[in-house]
Amino acid sequence: MLIDLTCPAEVFRTAMPSEEIPAASLLMFNLSDRVIVSAEITLRLLGAGGAEKEKVVFRGRALNGRPHSTFSMNIPCAPVDGATQAEATVEKVWFSDNDSWRRAEHEPVEYQPNALPLSKGLTSLKYVAGENAVGWPSQQKGLWVCVCGRPNPDSLDVCARCRQDKTKVFASYTKEAVDAQVHQREKQLELSSRSAREDTARLQRIREEDYNRRKKHRARRARLIAGLVLFLVFITAAVGIGIPALRLWSAREIMATGDYAAAREALEGLGAFPGVAGDIAECDWQTAAANARDSQSPAVLEEASKVLREMAEREGSAALADDADLRRGRILLEEKGDYIGALKAISLIDPENPGAAELTRDCVFAEASDYLDTGYYVLARESFLSLGDYPRAAELASECVYIPAAELVQNGQYDEAITQLSRIPDYKDSRQLTLLCHYRKAQAAEDADDLETAAAEYLMAGDYEDASDKTRQIVYILADRAAEAGDMEEAQRLYASIPGFLDADDKNYAILYSWARVAFADNEYIRTVEILSPVPVGENVDIEDMRVQAAYQAGKNALSREDWDQAVEMFRTAGDYKDAAKLREQAEISRTRVLYEDDDDDE
Numbered sequence: 001m002l003i004d005l006t007c008p009a010e011v012f013r014t015a016m017p018s019e020e021i022p023a024a025s026l027l028m029f030n031l032s033d034r035v036i037v038s039a040e041i042t043l044r045l046l047g048a049g050g051a052e053k054e055k056v057v058f059r060g061r062a063l064n065g066r067p068h069s070t071f072s073m074n075i076p077c078a079p080v081d082g083a084t085q086a087e088a089t090v091e092k093v094w095f096s097d098n099d100s101w102r103r104a105e106h107e108p109v110e111y112q113p114n115a116l117p118l119s120k121g122l123t124s125l126k127y128v129a130g131e132n133a134v135g136w137p138s139q140q141k142g143l144w145v146c147v148c149g150r151p152n153p154d155s156l157d158v159c160a161r162c163r164q165d166k167t168k169v170f171a172s173y174t175k176e177a178v179d180a181q182v183h184q185r186e187k188q189l190e191l192s193s194r195s196a197r198e199d200t201a202r203l204q205r206i207r208e209e210d211y212n213r214r215k216k217h218r219a220r221r222a223r224l225i226a227g228l229v230l231f232l233v234f235i236t237a238a239v240g241i242g243i244p245a246l247r248l249w250s251a252r253e254i255m256a257t258g259d260y261a262a263a264r265e266a267l268e269g270l271g272a273f274p275g276v277a278g279d280i281a282e283c284d285w286q287t288a289a290a291n292a293r294d295s296q297s298p299a300v301l302e303e304a305s306k307v308l309r310e311m312a313e314r315e316g317s318a319a320l321a322d323d324a325d326l327r328r329g330r331i332l333l334e335e336k337g338d339y340i341g342a343l344k345a346i347s348l349i350d351p352e353n354p355g356a357a358e359l360t361r362d363c364v365f366a367e368a369s370d371y372l373d374t375g376y377y378v379l380a381r382e383s384f385l386s387l388g389d390y391p392r393a394a395e396l397a398s399e400c401v402y403i404p405a406a407e408l409v410q411n412g413q414y415d416e417a418i419t420q421l422s423r424i425p426d427y428k429d430s431r432q433l434t435l436l437c438h439y440r441k442a443q444a445a446e447d448a449d450d451l452e453t454a455a456a457e458y459l460m461a462g463d464y465e466d467a468s469d470k471t472r473q474i475v476y477i478l479a480d481r482a483a484e485a486g487d488m489e490e491a492q493r494l495y496a497s498i499p500g501f502l503d504a505d506d507k508n509y510a511i512l513y514s515w516a517r518v519a520f521a522d523n524e525y526i527r528t529v530e531i532l533s534p535v536p537v538g539e540n541v542d543i544e545d546m547r548v549q550a551a552y553q554a555g556k557n558a559l560s561r562e563d564w565d566q567a568v569e570m571f572r573t574a575g576d577y578k579d580a581a582k583l584r585e586q587a588e589i590s591r592t593r594v595l596y597e598d599d600d601d602d603e
Contacts, residue, residue, distance in 0.1 A: 002108040005143065005153050008032035008101055009039055009093050010161065012070065014086040016045075016079070023074040024056075024086050028065065031160040033456065035497065036065030038094035043075050045083035053083040057091070067459060068163060097493035098534045111151045114138050121175065124182045127382065129173045130423045132162060137169045147173040185378060197340055204341065211299035260286045285311055292324035298336075301328035302345070309348070321348075326355045329363075339363040339370075361390055372396060377404050398427040409433055414441050435464035442470065451478055472498040479504070488514075496534065509535050513543050520546060525554035526566075529573060548577045555583060564591035 008031050015025040024043055030036050038061045045054040058075045065071040075088075093101045114135030116122040125133045125147070134149040145151045147169050150161035157166050171177065260283040288307035291300050301324045308321035329345035332338040343363050349356040368383030381400035387393035401424050408417035414437035421430045421437075442457030455474040461467035479494035488511055495508035512531055519528040528550035535543050555570035564587045571584030 001113055002110055003151055004103060004106050004108045005151060006101065006106045007090050007093070007103065008034075008095075009036060009065065009090050010150075011088045011090065014043075014088050016083065016086050017077045018079055022078045023076050024088070026073045026075065026088055027070055028073060029070050029161060030065040030067055032095070033067050034099070035067065035096040036071070036093055037061070037063055037096050039063060039065075039073060039090060040092040041073070041075060042089045042091055043077060044087045044089075045077070045080050046085050046087060047082045048084050054080045059092075066462070067456075096499075097496045099493065109142060109151075111140055111143055111145060112138070113149065114145045115149055121178075124178050125173065127385075128178045128181050132422075133173065136175050137173055139170075144170075185382070188376075188379065203338070207299055211297070260284075260290075281311070285314060285317070289316075289320055292320040295324075296327075296331060298328045298331055298341075298345075301325070301331075305348075322350075322353065322356075325349055326353075326359065329359050333359070333363060333366060337366070339366040361387055365390060365393065368393075368396065372400060377401070395427075398424040402427055402430065405430070406433065409437060412440070414438075432464070435461045435467070438462075439464050439467055442467070446470075446474065472501040472504075476501060476504060479507070483507070483511075509540060509543060513540070513546070516543070516546055516550070520550055523553075525550040525557065526570075529554060529570070548574050552577050552580055555580065555587070559583065559587060562590070564588075564594065 010029045010031055011026055012029050013027040017024050024045075026041065028039070038059060040057065040059040043054075043056040043058065044052050047053050054077065056075060056077050060073040060075070063071060063073060089103070091103050095101075114137070116125070116135045122133075122135075125136070129147050133147045135145075135147070137147050138145045140151075143151050143153050144166060146159040146162060146164065146166075148159060148162040148164070150159055152160055152166070158164070159166070159169065172181075284307055288304040288311075291304035292308060295301050295304065305321045305324040305328070308317045308324065311317050312321075325345050325348060329342035332345060333342040339362075342359060346356045346359055351357060351360070364383055364387055368380045368387070371377075371380035371383065377400040381397050384393045384397035384400065401420055405417050405420035405424075408414075408420065418434055418437050421434045424430050425434075438457045438461040442454045442461060445451070445454035445457060451474050455471055455478065458467045458471040458474065475494050475498050479491045479498075482488075482494060483491035492508055492511040495504045495511070498504045499508075512535060516528045516531045519525075519531060529547060532543055532547045532550075535547075538544060551570045551573035555567045555574060558564075558567035558570060567587035568584055568591065571580045571587060574580035574584075
């Protein structure tokens with residue numbers, strides 16, 4: 001793929017024109033340290049096979065392309081039948097300091113994009129490097145490709161797009177480095193989970209001991225009832241009825257009342273008497289089924305599930321066991337906060353079961369919330385992101401970045417804070433905190449008399465408090481210093497970047513006028529007009545006179561070499577000066593005649 005690494009503006013996204021909005025919408029990124037005020041773009045609308053359907057060359061004006069920020073631009077263009085995609089190429093860029101960049105002056109270079117397909121590797125990379133990461137960094141001939149996908153020349157140590165240091169990118173975001181970081185975080189998660197499981201097991205043992213005590217109490221009561229039954233059987237046997245048969249009959253009578261626990265106690269002493277084994281199994285199943293439907297005790301539900309799964313051949317056993325485990329998991333999670341126990345409870349249920357799938361997501365959310373509350377922000381964010389569209393998961397994933405980032409701001413670690421806040425630019429007041437960091441960095445630089453750094457940081461602080469005024473004040477001071485040092489080009493660039501501030505315009509125009517006088521004296525009339533072009537018409541009488549005279553002379557020179565287009569443009573600039581209007585008309589007639597002659601030659 002070819003790219004011009006010198007181009008200061010990068011096209012991020014291009015939206016096709018429509019009937020409702022007859023214009024192509026461009027989202028662009030200013031890679032430079034200066035404000036972009038105008039850009040000339042070549043837009044091509046392409047068909048399905050890549051054939052060009054329409055071509056538009058348009059210059060956007062009054063843009064507000066702040067340094068290292070996105071800005072938008074619309075290109076008027078009606079929708080074209082068959083066009084399926086739009087391709088935009090930056091031809092020329094104008095800056096606020098009157099400097100410009102032109103594509104024709106530079107040669108593109110070839111590079112290999114590093115974008116990864118959707119994969120586990122891309123997920124790991126985004127987890128470590130942030131949501132803007134697209135692929136592993138790579139060193140290529142004469143350039144290096146950043147983790148964000150931006151190619152940069154070898155001479156550049158900081159990525160033009162994401163502003164990350166090259167050394168850090170190749171040290172932290174290669175496949176080996178990312179795999180190592182992910183492995184380390186997985187080990188941390190495993191250690192944390194193991195500790196939680198041990199705590200849960202201890203609490204479970206306490207619950208089981210309490211359940212066993214209650215079970216023994218019920219067993220004693222059942223034995224008393226069984227004793228009474230046995231006594232009755234004994235009395236019955238005493239009058240001539242067979243003891244085993246009477247005991248079996250009595251147990252079945254108890255079963256008929258629905259007291260399966262007491263009936264089972266009565267049946268246990270009958271050994272291998274015919275029919276006893278089936279009745280015992282029936283008592284166990286009925287007791288387990290009732291507990292599975294009605295119990296709210298996790299221990300009882302666990303026992304019921306175990307019995308029902310051992311008798312899975314009986315119709316309805318599997319469904320009742322799933323219901324018991326699902327209710328047990330829900331109780332453990334909602335009443336006990338035991339998400340590990342809840343996950344264990346539903347481990348035997350089919351993961352495709354809607355209830356089990358929902359409870360699993362609830363458990364992961366509870367675990368992530370626990371990590372968030374205890375300050376394990378990386379683990380918490382990982383868990384929240386794994387939940388996809390789960391309610392509040394995305395919000396809390398951003399909170400996992402926001403909390404430590406806010407602490408970095410409080411601790412004065414502004415660079416680290418800016419890096420973290422850039423991952424969540426639209427969350428809460430992340431943008432304001434980012435602007436605050438730039439403002440504080442600017443204040444520190446200003447106190448150290450590092451005015452260039454201060455101006456850049458105040459500019460990045462945007463509309464935060466008086467950052468805009470501070471930017472212009474410092475730029476004005478730097479411009480004065482440059483002028484005093486004799487660096488008039490730098491002084492003019494800085495004065496031009498703060499129009500309307502104090503007498504910056506007057507000083508800017510004065511420098512331009514001095515350059516124009518030299519160019520005019522050397523008969524460089526077109527150069528004179530170009531130098532004076534930023535000065536508004538009528539702003540200064542001397543400047544306006546020189547502009548008109550230079551344009552007139554440039555027009556006459558163009559006439560002599562039959563450059564009709566330039567002659568028309570220059571005489572139009574000259575306005576009513578001498579016979580400029582008449583000469584312009586002559587140039588227009590000559591241009592039209594040449595066009596007709598060319599058409600005749602083509603025929």
